[in-house]
Amino acid sequence: MELNREELIRYNRQIILPNFGTEGQEKLKSxxxxxxxxxxxxxxxxxxxxxxxxxxxxxxxxxxxxxxxxxxxxxxxxxxxxxxxxxxxxxxxxxxxxxxxxxxxxxxxxxxxxxxxxxxxxxxxxxxxxxxxxxxxxxxxxxxxxxxxxxxxxxxxxxxxxxxxxxxxxxxxxxxxxxxxxxxxxxxxxxxxxxxxxxxxxxxxxxxxxxxxxxxxxxxxxxxxxxxxxxxxxxxxxxxxxxxxxxxxxxxxxxxxxxxxxxxxxxxxGPAIPSTEAAYASISVTGLKRRMEEGPSPFVLDVREDYEYAISNIGGTNIPLGQIESRLQEIPHDRELIVHCKSGVRSKKAIDILKKQGYLNLLNLEGGILAWQQEIDSELKVY
Amino acid sequence: MNIEIIAFGIAKDIIQGKSVAMNLALGATVSDVKKDLIRDYPDFQSLASLKLAVNAEYVSDDYILNENDEVVLIPPVSGG
The missing domain is CATH 3.40.50.720 (NAD(P)-binding Rossmann-like Domain)
Structure with missing residues (x-):
């Protein structure tokens, strides 16, 4: 691709480089x-x-x-x-x-x-x-x-x-x-x-x-x-x-x-870890939907990254997994906590952390936001 | 024999520093290094599938180490 006069001036400092030349510049232009x-x-x-x-x-x-x-x-x-x-x-x-x-x-x-x-x-x-x-x-x-x-x-x-x-x-x-x-x-x-x-x-x-x-x-x-x-x-x-x-x-x-x-x-x-599956009390997405409608409403904790939350969310409080320990004051002790991520793996890690911090009433949302999209709200953007 | 483990990224958090010295039996392999790392730093389990480099080359887990080798741990980083 031929260079015009202005381009020859604009790119002069690299055209004069050893081995670069107008040939190199033409390659960039193409x-x-x-x-x-x-x-x-x-x-x-x-x-x-x-x-x-x-x-x-x-x-x-x-x-x-x-x-x-x-x-x-x-x-x-x-x-x-x-x-x-x-x-x-x-x-x-x-x-x-x-x-x-x-x-x-x-x-x-x-x-x-x-x-x-x-x-x-x-x-x-x-x-x-x-x-x-x-x-x-x-x-x-x-x-x-x-x-x-x-x-x-x-x-x-x-x-x-x-x-x-x-x-x-x-x-x-x-x-x-x-x-x-x-x-x-x-x-x-x-x-x-x-x-x-x-x-x-x-x-x-x-x-x-x-x-x-x-x-x-x-x-x-x-x-x-x-x-x-x-x-x-x-x-x-x-x-x-x-x-x-x-x-x-x-x-x-x-x-x-x-x-x-x-x-x-x-x-x-990655795959969910089957050996520890039983150790996590869980709730299905339909169960959560019912709980949200009938009350008392649980505290929904979304442990995905903030960019994921920005793409789509189900209205939970967003505290990424890596920030939980430093933001415990935002998580109540006196309410049931339903923890979710995208598919249900990170939320289990979050539950492990919260258990260590003395939280008792913890439920893992089965299948995470992906299950919510599939079973509750098909308009939710998946990524 | 002595080898040095050099960590990058999140592996620095796991070994709590940039490097750690390790003493291994003669004939030890990369796989033995991984076992010792998991023993000393249980969180390393999550990175156990990582390919390790010895000196400047990526090697397989059956690679046999030599005295003073540098074993490099490089987890993927995603930031951009």
Whole structure:
């Protein structure tokens, strides 16, 4: 794709780089990049990729800008709180570089829409904030043969790699499932809202992803394909680990068992633990519905993450699992407590914690909000 | 023999620090390290399916360790 006069000036400082040239710039102009999530990682990716002259940029995010985002998502401003992130990003980025074209998806990426959306792009940036989406995006990229720029952050630490990159021999490099074959239980994977995140770290890791993306597109240097970068900003250490393709990888190994997208929320929640099933007194969703209507109304405690609560809820009090011990004063001792999560696994962990704290009248909601959606309110949004 | 366990992410919470030294019998495997970690830190059970890296390479659970190896625990992190 030919560059116009203004583009030759705009991109001059990178065109004159060794090995970059107008050829590299033209590759960026022809490229189509999808950014999953316009958050801590998505925002710096969007800014650097737009500035560098990627021709077509897709951005998918169902969420709105919140005040807690602004500590690290420097693309957004205080007066934009409450506006959709993907749409707001587009408005800002068009001012930064009118040469780029933007497509906005104000929705959540799901097993239903992922293949259709991703198929339109050459390269995908993972800036998502939860494990189910990370496995979903990985599998979709493997199934469609798209390189995936991986980045993840937690507290002061970041991880970066390049997945599913086409190698010289025609094979694809390792992917997320070669690194993490099995997801640990959700409470072992705290989100930024639970664990906190260092603001500038999001910028560092996001800019690393953008830098790797530009290298992949322009064919520059050696990428992080086959290597995981671990960065600890607190003591400023970096460590590289070699990742190899696992022949037993269920999506890219010798005998793949995953040939289409699956239910990633169920996959990441893991199976309920049958051996401890009996130890938890429980109530069905129909039982809870009746209790709510007939009274005395129980205290419904929703222990999912706040982003999950924002998607859909049944009116309970939201205290994420990781915050229960620090927010006990919000949980009454003198009422029956019905604890729920998405499918009934995290709520049992919450009940364990509450039992230790001396709470007695505890019931686990069987099947969580998923059962509520199936049996009580089919309009409730599932995710 | 002595090996060093280095933790990232939530594994730091479990071992209550960035690293811990462990003394193992000669010929011990990664699987033995996991057993000892579960014994010393019961919460590690939740991460027992994690693939561990020795020095800079991911290895399988039957990998036999050598004196002064660095075993790295890297749980997935989801934040973005």
């Amino acid at each position: 490229a189509r990049v999808l950014i999953i999530g316009a958050g801590g990682l998505g925002a710096p990716n969007l800014q650097y990729l737009t500035a560098a002259g990627i021709g077509t940029i897709g951005v998918i995010d169902f969420d709105d800008v919140s005040l807690t985002n602004l500590q690290r998502q420097v693309l957004f401003a205080t007066n934009e709180v409450g506006q959709n992130k993907a749409q707001t990003a587009k408005t800002k980025l068009e001012l930064l570089n009118p040469e780029s074209a933007f497509t906005v998806y104000e929705e959540q990426i799901t097993s239903e829409n992922a293949l259709k959306i991703i198929d339109d792009y050459d390269l995908v940036i993972d800036g998502s904030d939860n494990l189910p989406t990370r496995y979903l995006v990985n599998d979709a990229c493997v199934l469609l043969g798209k390189p995936l720029l991986y980045g993840a952050i937690f507290r002061y630490e970041g991880q970066v790699s390049v997945f599913n990159l086409l190698q010289e021999d025609g094979s694809r490099g390792p992917n997320y499932r070669d690194l993490f074959p099995t997801p640990p239980p959700p409470e072992m994977v705290p989100s930024c809202s639970e664990g906190g995140v260092f603001g500038a770290l999001a910028g560092i890791v996001g800019a690393m992803q953008a830098s790797e993306a530009i290298k992949v597109i322009a064919g520059l240097g050696d990428t992080l394909s086959g290597r995981l970068l671990l960065f600890d900003s607190l003591d400023f250490t970096t460590r590289f680990l070699n990742i190899r393709c696992n022949p037993d990888n269920p999506v890219s190994g010798d005998a793949p068992t995953i040939t289409k997208l699956i239910d990633y929320e169920a996959f990441c929640e």
